[in-house]
Amino acid sequence: MGTPQFSTFYPDFYIERLENRCIKCKRCVKECTYEAHLWDEKKKILKEDHTKCIGCHRCEAMCPTKAIIIKPHPSQFREHANWTPWFIKNIYKQADQGGVLLTSTGCAVPIKNYFDHLVLDACQVTNPPIDPLREPMELRTYIGSKPSGIEVEEVNGKFRLKKPLPPLIKLEIPVMFAAMSFGAISLHVHQGLARAARDLGTLYNTGEGGLHASLYEYGSNTIVQCASGRFGLHVDYLNAGVAIEIKIGQGAKPGIGGHLPGEKVTEEISKTRMIPVGSDALSPAPHHDIYSIEDLRGLIFALKEATEYKKLVFVKIAAVHNVAAIASGIVRAGADAVVIDGLKGGTGAAPTMFRDYIGIPIELAISAVDKRLREEGLRHMTSIIASGGIRCSADVVKAIALGADAVYIGTAALIAVGCSMCQRCYTGKCPWGIATNNPELIKRLPPEVAYEKIYNLVHAWGHEIKEMLGAMGLNSIESLRGNRDKLRAVGLTKEEMEILEVKHAGEV
Amino acid sequence: MNLELNVHTLHYSQVNRILRKAIEEGKVNFKLYGVNGHRYLAAGISKKVKIEIYGTPGLDLGAFMKGPEIIVYGNSQDGAGNTMDDGKIVIHGMGGDVIGYGMRGGKIHLYSDAGYRVGIHMKAYMDKVPVIIIGGKAGDFLGEYMAGGIIILLGMFSRYPEKPIAGLFLGTGMHGGAIYIRGKVKESFLGAGLKPYPLTSEDEKLLETHLKEYCEDFNLNLSEIFKADFIKIIPYTHRPYGKLYAY
Ligand code: SF4
Ligand code: SF4
Numbered sequence: 071m072g073t074p075q076f077s078t079f080y081p082d083f084y085i086e087r088l089e090n091r092c093i094k095c096k097r098c099v100k101e102c103t104y105e106a107h108l109w110d111e112k113k114k115i116l117k118e119d120h121t122k123c124i125g126c127h128r129c130e131a132m133c134p135t136k137a138i139i140i141k142p143h144p145s146q147f148r149e150h151a152n153w154t155p156w157f158i159k160n161i162y163k164q165a166d167q168g169g170v171l172l173t174s175t176g177c178a179v180p181i182k183n184y185f186d187h188l189v190l191d192a193c194q195v196t197n198p199p200i201d202p203l204r205e206p207m208e209l210r211t212y213i214g215s216k217p218s219g220i221e222v223e224e225v226n227g228k229f230r231l232k233k234p235l236p237p238l239i240k241l242e243i244p245v246m247f248a249a250m251s252f253g254a255i256s257l258h259v260h261q262g263l264a265r266a267a268r269d270l271g272t273l274y275n276t277g278e279g280g281l282h283a284s285l286y287e288y289g290s291n292t293i294v295q296c297a298s299g300r301f302g303l304h305v306d307y308l309n310a311g312v313a314i315e316i317k318i319g320q321g322a323k324p325g326i327g328g329h330l331p332g333e334k335v336t337e338e339i340s341k342t343r344m345i346p347v348g349s350d351a352l353s354p355a356p357h358h359d360i361y362s363i364e365d366l367r368g369l370i371f372a373l374k375e376a377t378e379y380k381k382l383v384f385v386k387i388a389a390v391h392n393v394a395a396i397a398s399g400i401v402r403a404g405a406d407a408v409v410i411d412g413l414k415g416g417t418g419a420a421p422t423m424f425r426d427y428i429g430i431p432i433e434l435a436i437s438a439v440d441k442r443l444r445e446e447g448l449r450h451m452t453s454i455i456a457s458g459g460i461r462c463s464a465d466v467v468k469a470i471a472l473g474a475d476a477v478y479i480g481t482a483a484l485i486a487v488g489c490s491m492c493q494r495c496y497t498g499k500c501p502w503g504i505a506t507n508n509p510e511l512i513k514r515l516p517p518e519v520a521y522e523k524i525y526n527l528v529h530a531w532g533h534e535i536k537e538m539l540g541a542m543g544l545n546s547i548e549s550l551r552g553n554r555d556k557l558r559a560v561g562l563t564k565e566e567m568e569i570l571e572v573k574h575a576g577e578v
Numbered sequence: 579m580n581l582e583l584n585v586h587t588l589h590y591s592q593v594n595r596i597l598r599k600a601i602e603e604g605k606v607n608f609k610l611y612g613v614n615g616h617r618y619l620a621a622g623i624s625k626k627v628k629i630e631i632y633g634t635p636g637l638d639l640g641a642f643m644k645g646p647e648i649i650v651y652g653n654s655q656d657g658a659g660n661t662m663d664d665g666k667i668v669i670h671g672m673g674g675d676v677i678g679y680g681m682r683g684g685k686i687h688l689y690s691d692a693g694y695r696v697g698i699h700m701k702a703y704m705d706k707v708p709v710i711i712i713g714g715k716a717g718d719f720l721g722e723y724m725a726g727g728i729i730i731l732l733g734m735f736s737r738y739p740e741k742p743i744a745g746l747f748l749g750t751g752m753h754g755g756a757i758y759i760r761g762k763v764k765e766s767f768l769g770a771g772l773k774p775y776p777l778t779s780e781d782e783k784l785l786e787t788h789l790k791e792y793c794e795d796f797n798l799n800l801s802e803i804f805k806a807d808f809i810k811i812i813p814y815t816h817r818p819y820g821k822l823y824a825y
Pocket of ligand 2: 494
């Protein structure tokens with residue numbers, strides 16, 4: 071007998087097959103990319119290997135007779151408040167394999183969610199709410215650096231600006247799609263995001279995997295990313311979008327770089343990233359040309375020079391302890407927008423310890439950064455883009471009231487196209503055809519479907535945001551930005567309320 | 579089709595604007611005099627033009643560029659050839675730190691010493707193989723995270739006779755490409771897991787081709803360079819992190 075592999079003994083999920091419904095069509099065998107359903111040709115029966123199931127629910131959803139139920143495995147360890155199955159099983163895994171625990175998506179630990187402790191205001195009696203179905207309601211948001219003042223001159227009896235305004239990006243809705251690289255997610259999802267961004271009047275972000283040739287046509291709705299690996303980064307790429315995002319950090323894994331495993335580097339990925347098929351794509355933890363704010367300024371202006379000042383430059387950082395001071399440096403370095411990615415921001419692959427325990431919640435970070443920039447008189451010089459853990463339109467409204475100009479959504483957009491949060495994106499086997507580039511699997515999610523779902527989601531959120539604005543008596547999102555008066559805290563400490571700059575519910 | 583310009587009193591943005599406009603008008607040969615710390619010269623330019631620079635160009639010379647040939651008669655500051663795509667930079671002096679960061683194509687020929695973090699994350703793809711040749715010595719982290727391309731370090735034309743030919747952490751995390759060094763390096767200076775190898779006949783041919791062009795650029799004698807033996811440093815694996823994780 072070999073060394074026992076403890077991690078394989080206790081399955082997480084239980085695959086229940088209702089025999090009275092099962093017609094032995096074997097669809098489940100085909101759908102499961104983890105080989106948890108098996109067909110026994112000799113006995114002509116279907117079997118299940120519970121240990122292999124990762125709980126994606128694909129088989130359950132696709133079974134034509136609804137004969138499958140995926141549930142938590144009923145086998146239980148003796149209860150222990152500290153040594154929950156999660157910790158026990160993680161230790162088994164590491165004892166078996168001796169490696170760093172890897173996972174996907176955002177922080178899974180129930181660290182306090184501040185959005186859930188903030189409530190919104192609404193008009194009653196003394197000031198009437200605005201009905202968005204009747205009155206115009208403005209969600210338009212301009213991203214970029216606004217001048218401290220404008221100078222006007224009179225020429226031939228007409229007034230005009232002395233100096234042209236710096237370029238700004240117009241968003242019809244302050245919800246953009248966060249950086250997710252082609253490689254981490256399929257080309258179909260990228261195509262869906264790009265089309266949805268165009269039709270919604272917003273932007274999507276290529277991530278650091280370069281830009282597939284089929285997506286150049288969506289340029290005016292594209293943010294391209296310059297990350298430490300500089301994959302697929304060349305002049306035409308830099309010029310392809312309306313903004314360039316320098317990725318310093320990511321909420322799901324602050325302080326470390328990216329790593330696209332060789333298994334995911336297929337022919338198409340290889341062409342776009344410009345690396346050989348099957349080789350690991352490693353992004354170092356820092357940009358090795360940036361060791362200071364001065365160096366960051368160096369890269370910001372290198373990008374601006376290279377693109378003739380036609381593109382906005384965003385700088386994305388993870389929300390960490392000193393986020394406000396760092397953001398202040400970033401604005402002084404010349405960034406047109408600071409992107410802050412909170413603790414709950416998602417990822418295709420991150421070490422579990424990083425995903426769950428490093429960084430601070432986005433709500434606190436937005437408020438701290440907004441406050442610091444206001445105090446230093448820098449707020450107008452940049453836009454704040456908040457990302458990481460935005461789950462619904464009320465989260466968007468709260469983020470903006472805390473001081474953000476716009477938000478990024480990533481996980482929410484993936485859930486819109488079918489993601490069931492199985493948290494196994496790093497395997498490249500995504501059964502929903504999202505976080506994979508396996509040519510067979512990506513067929514499970516055609517680009518038109520991706521487009522329609524993402525469009526529907528954000529369109530609906532747009533309507534909800536208008537309703538909430540109207541209820542608060544506001545007719546434009548501009549009046550909500552940093553407007554803490556529209557928020558009240560429920561169950562927060564004095565300190566937390568101070569950081570968020572909100573009053574407690576019941577205070578006037 | 580030439581343009582000569584003294585840029586001493588101009589801002590780098592103005593210089594680049596003038597360059598771009600002249601290139602659009604069809605000019606292909608440029609001589610810039612009075613260059614004194616001007617940053618980003620020729621950044622993002624994607625035409626095959628020749629730019630001769632007299633003086634000391636500043637940060638990120640030729641960053642993201644795709645095509646130009648730049649010849650610097652002087653030293654160059656940090657970041658020359660940052661994420662460069664194609665073309666050539668010839669520097670008749672010393673270069674600063676982070677030369678050729680993330681470089682994906684083209685050549686950088688440096689006559690004398692280079693600073694720290696040179697050639698980090700260079701990468702190669704199909705027929706695009708970037709090359710950096712350093713005539714002097716290099717600081718720490720040369721070729722760190724290298725994913726492709728070629729670095730050749732000669733150690734011959736250095737201002738620092740007391741220094742070792744290359745600094746510490748040489749090739750750390752390297753997973754592609756090759757570093758050739760004339761002479762020897764202490765193994766303790768190499769990144770974890772790396773070892774020096776003797777050259778094969780193919781390596782020698784490759785070195786000869788690249789060094790011949792280098793000698794032409796600086797009017798040097800190729801046989802002088804080959805009077806000492808070279809070593810080669812290549813990755814010990816193409817997947818340095820392949821076994822890092824537990825699933
Ligand atoms: S891994 Fe997914 S498809 Fe496979 S058995 Fe589990 S839920 Fe079904
Ligand atoms: S994208 Fe796919 S692999 Fe990732 S969590 Fe969602 S369903 Fe699972």
